[in-house]
Amino acid sequence: xxxxxxxxxxxxxxxxxxxxxxxxxxxxxxxxxxxxxxxxxxxxxxxxxxxxxxxxxxxxxxxxxxxxxxxxxxxxxxxxxxxxxxxxxxxxxxxxx
Numbered sequence: 001x002x003x004x005x006x007x008x009x010x011x012x013x014x015x016x017x018x019x020x021x022x023x024x025x026x027x028x029x030x031x032x033x034x035x036x037x038x039x040x041x042x043x044x045x046x047x048x049x050x051x052x053x054x055x056x057x058x059x060x061x062x063x064x065x066x067x068x069x070x071x072x073x074x075x076x077x078x079x080x081x082x083x084x085x086x087x088x089x090x091x092x093x094x095x096x097x
Contacts, residue, residue: 041077
């Protein structure tokens with residue numbers, strides 16, 4: 001399934017804005033991330049024992065975005081939506097994935 005709608009749970013959009021990343025570069029990176037989430041959500045690992053998926057930006061966007069700190073986006077998805085429920089800066093936990 002492709003073309004899912006991104007839904008940010010309350011607070012997650014604000015979390016992203018507060019990271020202090022240059023907005024133009026950050027916006028370009030997020031376009032890549034959102035394209036992947038809306039079209040290929042099933043390619044991201046699911047945290048063991050949950051239905052929660054995780055997208056770590058440093059694992060698939062690199063090169064021109066390498067100076068942007070790594071983000072982890074935690075999300076659920078179905079055929080129509082991707083629901084981002086939390087954002088973490090510089091994630092260190094692997095959560096079994």
